[in-house]
Amino acid sequence: xxxxxxxxxxxxxxxxxxxxxxxxxxxxxxxxxxxxxxxxxxxxxxxxxxxxxxxxxxxxxxxxxxxxxxxxxxxxxxxxxxxxxxxxxxxxxxxxxxxxxxxxxxxxxxxxxxxxxxxxxxxxxxxxxxxxxxxxxxxxxxxxxxxxxxxxxxxxxxxxxxxxxxxxxxxxxxxxxxxxxxxxxxxxxxxxxxxxxxxxxxxxxxxxxxxxxxxxxxxxxxxxxxxxxxxxxx
Numbered sequence: 662x663x664x665x666x667x668x669x670x671x672x673x674x675x676x677x678x679x680x681x682x683x684x685x686x687x688x689x690x691x692x693x694x695x696x697x698x699x700x701x702x703x704x705x706x707x708x709x710x711x712x713x714x715x716x717x718x719x720x721x722x723x724x725x726x727x728x729x730x731x732x733x734x735x736x737x738x739x740x741x742x743x744x745x746x747x748x749x750x751x752x753x754x755x756x757x758x759x760x761x762x763x764x765x766x767x768x769x770x771x772x773x774x775x776x777x778x779x780x781x782x783x784x785x786x787x788x789x790x791x792x793x794x795x796x797x798x799x800x801x802x803x804x805x806x807x808x809x810x811x812x813x814x815x816x817x818x819x820x821x822x823x824x825x826x827x828x829x830x831x832x833x834x835x836x837x838x839x840x841x842x843x844x845x846x847x848x849x850x851x852x853x854x855x856x857x858x859x860x861x862x863x864x865x866x867x868x869x870x871x872x873x874x875x876x877x878x879x880x881x882x883x884x885x886x887x888x889x890x891x892x893x894x895x
Contacts, residue, residue, distance in 0.1 A: 677704070680704070680725045681706070690703055725781070751777075752779060754781050829892050831855075838880065856883065863883065
């Protein structure tokens with residue numbers, strides 16, 4: 662979706678819904694269509710999902726993780742979505758996500774560059790708001806299950822795309838440097854260089870006023886700063 666389209670109040674956001682439960686489709690589709698979205702396809706099987714992914718035009722793919730009737734998972738379809746529609750946003754949802762213990766799927770979601778993660782049973786108005794933000798402002802990360810959204814800070818606005826990707830990656834990982842290196846497969850020097858640039862921008866543009874004598878942040882402080890701005894899945 663272009664910037665003009667994304668910012669238009671009159672243009673509906675085109676949604677591809679992938680959900681195997683008919684009762685949920687019958688609830689979600691009219692709810693979205695009545696609130697600024699246009700559901701261009703609602704796939705109930707893997708065959709239909711794969712066909713819609715390639716053939717339809719959509720701004721947002723809304724994918725259930727648990728697709729038991731499709732004999733697959735929603736995460737397995739995301740690479741196909743990325744290849745078919747690289748500019749589309751991808752949001753996943755689930756009835757069973759546990760923000761404290763479901764580490765495997767959260768890590769896999771990050772590897773697949775999922776744009777948003779939602780619980781299946783939430784206040785419908787918050788869901789609409791979350792989905793619109795995921796499409797219109799990719800700098801916003803929605804946090805399951807509370808959907809706390811951080812206002813973009815000056816430091817976030819001043820970061821490069823590479824720095825922001827690193828910060829999101831780091832903020833979803835344990836704060837220990839050696840764990841980050843092990844999980845990502847990158848070098849310790851790469852971690853240090855990226856973190857140094859992020860810390861400098863946080864200090865220069867966000868945390869401390871001009872002329873403050875403090876010149877360093879701990880990794881824990883960076884982690885807490887990122888958490889406060891929604892750059893995580895915790």
